[in-house]
Structure formats: C-alpha cells, structure tokens
Amino acid sequence: MLRKINLFILVYISMVSALNLSMFLLGENRIDAYIATNILVYFVSFTVIRPVNRSERAINALNAFLIILFIGIAILRAYEAIIQR
Amino acid sequence: MNTRFLILGVNIVIVSMLIATYGLLTGDNGLVGIGASSGLVGGVFLVLALTPVETTLEALLDYTSTLVNGVTVILEDLDLLDHKLCVEKMSNSLLMVFTKNECPLNPNPGIGMHMGFPYFAIPVNILDDVVKLEVTTEELLETSLEDVLVDRLGLSKALKVEFRGDIVAIHILGLSKTLSIYSKYPVDPLTIIASIAIARLLDTSRLRLLERDPSQDSFKIVLKVEKGA
Numbered sequence: 001m002l003r004k005i006n007l008f009i010l011v012y013i014s015m016v017s018a019l020n021l022s023m024f025l026l027g028e029n030r031i032d033a034y035i036a037t038n039i040l041v042y043f044v045s046f047t048v049i050r051p052v053n054r055s056e057r058a059i060n061a062l063n064a065f066l067i068i069l070f071i072g073i074a075i076l077r078a079y080e081a082i083i084q085r
Numbered sequence: 086m087n088t089r090f091l092i093l094g095v096n097i098v099i100v101s102m103l104i105a106t107y108g109l110l111t112g113d114n115g116l117v118g119i120g121a122s123s124g125l126v127g128g129v130f131l132v133l134a135l136t137p138v139e140t141t142l143e144a145l146l147d148y149t150s151t152l153v154n155g156v157t158v159i160l161e162d163l164d165l166l167d168h169k170l171c172v173e174k175m176s177n178s179l180l181m182v183f184t185k186n187e188c189p190l191n192p193n194p195g196i197g198m199h200m201g202f203p204y205f206a207i208p209v210n211i212l213d214d215v216v217k218l219e220v221t222t223e224e225l226l227e228t229s230l231e232d233v234l235v236d237r238l239g240l241s242k243a244l245k246v247e248f249r250g251d252i253v254a255i256h257i258l259g260l261s262k263t264l265s266i267y268s269k270y271p272v273d274p275l276t277i278i279a280s281i282a283i284a285r286l287l288d289t290s291r292l293r294l295l296e297r298d299p300s301q302d303s304f305k306i307v308l309k310v311e312k313g314a
Contacts (some may be wrong), residue, residue, distance in 0.1 A: 006131070020122050024115045034118030036175065038125045051133075058135045062128070 008051035015041045032073045039070045087134045094130030101127055149274070151231075156207075156272045163196065163203045165252065167270050170294035172209075172284045179209040179284055181277060188293055211278070215285040223248040226286060233282045240264060240275055241304075251311070252295070253287075255279055257304040268299035275299075279306050 019037050028034070041064070052059055103121025160166050160183060171188035173180040182204050184191050189199035192206045215233055218225055227246035234240045234257070241258025257275065260268070267273045272308045276297055284292045296307035 004095040009130075009133075012129070015124055016122060020119050024119060027115070029116065030113040031114055031121055034122040035125060038122040042125075052136050056136045058132050062132045081173060 004049055005051040008045055008049040011049060012042060012045040015045065032076065036070055036073050039066045042066060087136075090130045090134035090305070094127045094134055097127030097130060098124055153267060153270050153272055156205075157270060159196075159205060163205055165203065165205060168271065170276065170290075170297075172280050172281065172292040173206075174284065174290045175208075176290075179281060180206050181209050181280075182206045183272075188291055209277075209281055212217055212281050212285050215282060217287050217288040221248070221287060224255070228281075229286050230279070230282055234279060238278065240278065251309055253308045253310060254281055255304075255306045255308075257306070258302070260302055260304060265302070268304060273299070275304055276306055280308060283308055283310075 016038055019041060020034060023034060023037070043063075046063075089092060101120045101123035103120075104123065105117050106206060108114065108116025108118075108120055142272055143165060157166075160168065163183075165183050165185060168183040168185055169188070171182040171184065172190060173182055173188065180192060182188060183206075184199065184202060184204035186200055186202040186204075189197070189204055192199070192204060194206050194208045197204050197206065212233065215229075218229060226248050227244070230246055231244055234244060234309065235242065239258045241263050244258060245256040247254040247256075257279070260275070276294065280292055280294060283289075287310055291311040293309045294306065295309050296305065298305040
C-alpha cells in the first residue's frame with residue numbers, strides 16, 4: 001500500500017501531466033489557464049488524499065498563496081471579459 | 086527536511102524555467118504555460134520537502150503499539166481489563182486511573198489498592214497547553230475540542246459534543262485509520278486523549294468515563310464531570 005505522500009505525488013503529477021498535455025494539444029495559449037488548472041488539481045488531490053497534517057505552517061502558506069493566485073487569475077479574466085464588452 | 090523532495094523540486098523548477106524560457110523565445114505561449122505549471126509542481130515539492138512526512142509517524146506507531154501491549158498485560162494481571170477510567174487532577178498534573186471500583190481519592194502513580202481493589206494510575210503530561218474555558222457552553226466546548234482533536238492532532242474528521250449537567254458525550258466521526266486499529270484495545274489513544282482534553286478544558290478535579298462505544302468509523306465517549314474545591 002502506497003504511503004499517503006507517495007499516493008498524493010502520483011495522483012497530482014498524473015493529473016497535472018494529463019491536463020497540461022491535453023490543453024497543449026488542444027492549442028491552449030493562455031498561460032493562466034495552465035496555472036489555474038494546476039492549482040485546482042493540487043487542491044482536489046490534497047483534499048482527497050491529505051498527505052500531511054493541515055496544520056503545518058509551510059502547507060498553510062502554500063495553500064494561501066495558491067488561493068490568492070487563483071483568485072487573482074479569476075479576477076483578471078473577469079476584468080478582461082468586462083472590458084471587452 | 087526531506088532531501089529527496091528538495092532535489093526533485095529544485096530540478097523540476099530548473100527544467101520548467103528552461104521550458105518557459107524556450108516558449109518565450111519561440112513565442113509559444115502553450116510552452117510557457119506548461120513551464121509555469123511545472124514550476125508550480127516543483128514549488129509544491131519544495132514545500133513538501135520542508136514538512137515532516139510519515140516516517141516519523143510509523144516509528145511512533147511501533148513505539149505506541151509496544152506500550153499499549155505492555156499496559157494491556159498489566160491491566161490483565163490486575164484483572165482490570167473491564168475497568169472504569171478516571172482522570173484525577175493532582176497538584177500540577179493529571180492522573181489516569183484504571184480501577185474496577187469507585188475512583189480512588191488521592192491515588193498514587195503506579196499500582197495501588199483502594200478499598201481492597203487494585204488500581205493502576207498513570208501520570209499524564211500531554212495537552213498541558215490546552216487552556217481552561219472561561220465559559221463552559223456546549224458550543225464552546227465542541228469548538229475547543231475540535232480545535233485540539235481534529236485540527237491539531239488529526240484524530241478524526243469531525244466530532245459532536247453534548248454537554249448536559251455534568252455529563253459530556255463526545256461523538257467522534259471519521260476516525261483516523263491509523264488510530265482506529267487501537268480502538269479495540271482496553272487502553273486506546275482516542276479515549277485517553279479525549280478525556281485529558283476535556284479535563285484540561287473544564288479544569289475538573291475528577292472525570293469519570295461512563296461509556297465507551299467504538300464502532301467501524303466512529304467512536305462515542307461519555308464522561309461524568311466532578312468539580313472539586
């Protein structure tokens with residue numbers, strides 16, 4: 001039985017690789033799309049598998065950074081959509 | 086620090102930077118996106134390198150199993166397998182007392198006798214940073230206990246507390262798989278840690294375990310609170 005941390009790495013990297021490859025082959029050119037899907041995959045993998053105790057400071061800092069980054073990307077896209085109208 | 090993850094993370098970040106740079110030079114935003122995404126993966130590895138992983142936990146589990154087996158044998162020899170658990174507040178620590186009779190007054194650590202019945206008392210120093218609640222309401226007790234047992238110690242996914250009069254019932258839901266194997270032992274970490282946490286939060290002179298009901302994925306503990314002078 002895989003340890004949780006190894007399972008998380010396997011699932012996270014597999015999903016990120018599959019998504020990135022699919023997006024590249026479909027001709028996706030937006031850099032933020034790759035980053036946003038990576039962040040989503042990270043949170044899904046982390047929440048389901050929970051490889052480490054969530055009270056670890058470094059993990060909390062990483063999670064906070066990724067959430068802020070994702071929100072920033074979403075706000076930027078929403079702003080561009082509004083401007084184009 | 087986990088050196089494997091550190092080296093892996095650094096390598097992934099370097100490769101992703103090269104891919105992103107190549108993408109920028111050739112004007113291919115897709116490659117830049119892949120580079121950025123891979124850089125994020127490398128960053129995750131670098132953070133994982135800084136966090137403790139399960140190896141230490143496995144060593145602690147082996148140690149715990151040894152101690153649990155040892156205590157179980159002592160309880161068996163003292164005919165205390167079917168025991169009542171009391172948590173007694175001493176001058177500056179707590180004492181866990183396993184007895185078949187009523188909770189002894191002023192027990193001594195170790196093996197002793199009370200009214201002709203043996204008891205086994207273990208001094209406890211865990212959770213000494215848990216602060217006594219100023220106001221003891223059911224909601225506050227549940228929040229504080231969740232803070233300790235779920236968020237800090239990761240014993241379970243959730244819990245529910247009922248606090249009526251002097252009876253505290255704790256329903257622990259989604260047991261940690263690591264600890265659920267100990268639930269069948271007469272001395273299990275969940276009952277002990279939950280009892281100690283309640284004793285610290287309520288600052289009782291004595292806490293008595295009335296009921297302990299483990300099941301597949303959940304655990305119910307009922308405690309009686311006795312406040313002293």
